Amino acid sequence: MGFDAPECGRYSLASLKPFWMPARLMNLKELASKLGLSPTTVSRALNGYPEVNEATRARVLAAAKRHHYRPNTRAIRLATGRALAVGHVIPLNTRHEVVNPIFADFIAGAGEVYSRAGYDMLISMLSDQDEERVYRELQSRGAVDGVIVHSPRLDDPRIPLLTSIGLPFVVHGRSTGAALPYPWVDVNNRRAFQRATEFLLDLGHRRIGLVNGLEYMDFAIRRRTGYLDALAGRGITNDPALMSSEEMTEARGFRAATAMLALSAPPTAFVVSSMISALGVRRAIADAGLRLGRDVSVVIHDDDLSYLKNGDDVPIFTATRSSVREAGRQAAAMLLACIANPDPTRHSLLEAELIIGLSTGPAPQRP
Amino acid sequence: MGFDAPECGRYSLASLKPFWMPARLMNLKELASKLGLSPTTVSRALNGYPEVNEATRARVLAAAKRHHYRPNTRAIRLATGRALAVGHVIPLNTRHEVVNPIFADFIAGAGEVYSRAGYDMLISMLSDQDEERVYRELQSRGAVDGVIVHSPRLDDPRIPLLTSIGLPFVVHGRSTGAALPYPWVDVNNRRAFQRATEFLLDLGHRRIGLVNGLEYMDFAIRRRTGYLDALAGRGITNDPALMSSEEMTEARGFRAATAMLALSAPPTAFVVSSMISALGVRRAIADAGLRLGRDVSVVIHDDDLSYLKNGDDVPIFTATRSSVREAGRQAAAMLLACIANPDPTRHSLLEAELIIGLSTGPAPQRP
DNA sequence: AATCACGGTCAAACCGCTTTGGATGGGTGA
DNA sequence: TCACCCATCCAAAGCGGTTTGACCGTGATT
Numbered sequence: 001m002g003f004d005a006p007e008c009g010r011y012s013l014a015s016l017k018p019f020w021m022p023a024r025l026m027n028l029k030e031l032a033s034k035l036g037l038s039p040t041t042v043s044r045a046l047n048g049y050p051e052v053n054e055a056t057r058a059r060v061l062a063a064a065k066r067h068h069y070r071p072n073t074r075a076i077r078l079a080t081g082r083a084l085a086v087g088h089v090i091p092l093n094t095r096h097e098v099v100n101p102i103f104a105d106f107i108a109g110a111g112e113v114y115s116r117a118g119y120d121m122l123i124s125m126l127s128d129q130d131e132e133r134v135y136r137e138l139q140s141r142g143a144v145d146g147v148i149v150h151s152p153r154l155d156d157p158r159i160p161l162l163t164s165i166g167l168p169f170v171v172h173g174r175s176t177g178a179a180l181p182y183p184w185v186d187v188n189n190r191r192a193f194q195r196a197t198e199f200l201l202d203l204g205h206r207r208i209g210l211v212n213g214l215e216y217m218d219f220a221i222r223r224r225t226g227y228l229d230a231l232a233g234r235g236i237t238n239d240p241a242l243m244s245s246e247e248m249t250e251a252r253g254f255r256a257a258t259a260m261l262a263l264s265a266p267p268t269a270f271v272v273s274s275m276i277s278a279l280g281v282r283r284a285i286a287d288a289g290l291r292l293g294r295d296v297s298v299v300i301h302d303d304d305l306s307y308l309k310n311g312d313d314v315p316i317f318t319a320t321r322s323s324v325r326e327a328g329r330q331a332a333a334m335l336l337a338c339i340a341n342p343d344p345t346r347h348s349l350l351e352a353e354l355i356i357g358l359s360t361g362p363a364p365q366r367p
Numbered sequence: 368m369g370f371d372a373p374e375c376g377r378y379s380l381a382s383l384k385p386f387w388m389p390a391r392l393m394n395l396k397e398l399a400s401k402l403g404l405s406p407t408t409v410s411r412a413l414n415g416y417p418e419v420n421e422a423t424r425a426r427v428l429a430a431a432k433r434h435h436y437r438p439n440t441r442a443i444r445l446a447t448g449r450a451l452a453v454g455h456v457i458p459l460n461t462r463h464e465v466v467n468p469i470f471a472d473f474i475a476g477a478g479e480v481y482s483r484a485g486y487d488m489l490i491s492m493l494s495d496q497d498e499e500r501v502y503r504e505l506q507s508r509g510a511v512d513g514v515i516v517h518s519p520r521l522d523d524p525r526i527p528l529l530t531s532i533g534l535p536f537v538v539h540g541r542s543t544g545a546a547l548p549y550p551w552v553d554v555n556n557r558r559a560f561q562r563a564t565e566f567l568l569d570l571g572h573r574r575i576g577l578v579n580g581l582e583y584m585d586f587a588i589r590r591r592t593g594y595l596d597a598l599a600g601r602g603i604t605n606d607p608a609l610m611s612s613e614e615m616t617e618a619r620g621f622r623a624a625t626a627m628l629a630l631s632a633p634p635t636a637f638v639v640s641s642m643i644s645a646l647g648v649r650r651a652i653a654d655a656g657l658r659l660g661r662d663v664s665v666v667i668h669d670d671d672l673s674y675l676k677n678g679d680d681v682p683i684f685t686a687t688r689s690s691v692r693e694a695g696r697q698a699a700a701m702l703l704a705c706i707a708n709p710d711p712t713r714h715s716l717l718e719a720e721l722i723i724g725l726s727t728g729p730a731p732q733r734p
Numbered sequence: 735a736a737t738c739a740c741g742g743t744c745a746a747a748c749c750g751c752t753t754t755g756g757a758t759g760g761g762t763g764a
Numbered sequence: 765t766c767a768c769c770c771a772t773c774c775a776a777a778g779c780g781g782t783t784t785g786a787c788c789g790t791g792a793t794t
Contacts, residue, residue, distance in 0.1 A: 028751060078749085123490050126482065307643065395782095404744090419742070
């Protein structure tokens, strides 16, 4: 308590003043006494309760504005018992500490909804080992009213955990094998990849490579299922050499595609799980002396990331597109709804849109 | 208050129970009475105050662990007057709502530091119009103890604003023209780009294109200065047709490089402000039938983003590399220091490392 | 033996807001 | 005229911690 003396010689004390003396803030009691009213009445006036005279309310509102009064969030939180905040717990891939690239756009969407509702957004990123501890603490410290669960895996342990400790949550994605019902927002990954694959089949491609994400992630499994369903629908047996499952980075995409293109019967097309992997696939195609969209076709899944747009006007890649920012908005809205009125049966399944870009064309004639 | 009845038929009420009945939590008073001690003593024991018997302290700690006691953050915040939280206000480019791609890695680094210090990290993203309002509210609501200022512009108005309202802050980057001293963490952008350009000059390149970010951003100006300094140092006059300043997206990088390569005297090398733009530059080079690293050289600035690594083992691009995650760690640590003991003269200048990749080679002989 | 210092503990005030349970007084209906 | 109602407003009790100031034995000091 009380600040230490500054230990800087170069700058005048005057110019430093604001650093040492934060402005004293107006509080309820002071505002009330200025108005000659009780704190009770002022509080009610500001919060729109009916039992206060409209003339009084107007006076109060005017005074509040004039004195730049903002109720202290800390006090509100304690008094109401609500945190007025939600948490996003972002798992970092333990081995490489990779942040999921869709994360920024997702929370940009979610943040819109929270700020409109007067909620704060808390982020905690951590290696996935101490996830359980973090969720428990978030709950017992009363830091948040609910959380978003990111990057669900198969039969994800976080779902029973959160359910049992009674912390409201919404999952971004789904978790195959979960025993309990839980609220979620997800893209129809299976359908998207089935359509992408069928689109290539319709163009005459028969050997189609899958460059997928790591298949302990739920979405990656669904995507593979869609890919396999499409092949099976045309009576094509799948070739394990044409299916890779890796982290979704440029380098891994490059490596996977290079390996497949070196096969004696190389693929004439790829379905790729992410924009970033696809950049590596594109590089592999170029390095092999082939031309994208003519010699080799590529369909990607496009999360419509703001900093990695699939082209300005014409899409570079043909893609199944689904805005992850919109998913963020929906998940946030659903979480707020769950906080107000818990109901694990809520969910929202978003359909991806197939957009045609420059990266696909008919299968080349001579194999 | 009080939950509404569930309106779902499919699931048994038992399985829903956790959704309706969050577990009651242990609090100080209850813990104290279980121990036959006063709340005062228990509080002091847990917080390591000296005036409590070590035997008592041990008892208290054991009981706290046994009952899974966590002090309620809301109460601590109110009682101590500290928010125990810091804010990151992320400006969204108003026109396109683009999130800065380095953001995720920066806060991953910052988050490490905060969580070790027991601080929460609050994110708010918003169009840059209502920034001022947000900072003021963050302050007057008492939601945070300090903030990180992202993406500073020339003579950024946020610096005098925060200084005057007395909210501790650290800038990630610098703001040319600021009148007051302020704490910052930044990469030596000028030096990095000077070295990158000199490296290309040493390889014999004479016409070097600059694909820069938008030059109302402070870092972009410093980078251009470094580029120009290097050219001037060799007595080369710069050609405005070889300098572009755009949003750092793949498509813009592609466009800028394509235009330069179509000049009658095209560049034989590029200095590129970001990994993402460089992907577009690479595409432009390939589309022009040229080969990266042989016909055309490229040096990029690499923020060492976790999801967009510059190659797995060998760097794809020659680059000036500086980890933005490390910058996040430093900024966070500095902010915590400023909160504890304000001092606007703190700063940290990180030097980028020049790493040689596959994208550079000697200038081709016949121009 | 009386005094002092001190380690260990506690009661109570406080942080700034919400909310419960009255109080007050003018208007109404019988 | 009197009881009753309703519109307004307020005092005080939380919320769950921290922190101040006081208290009380005990061994050391004089």
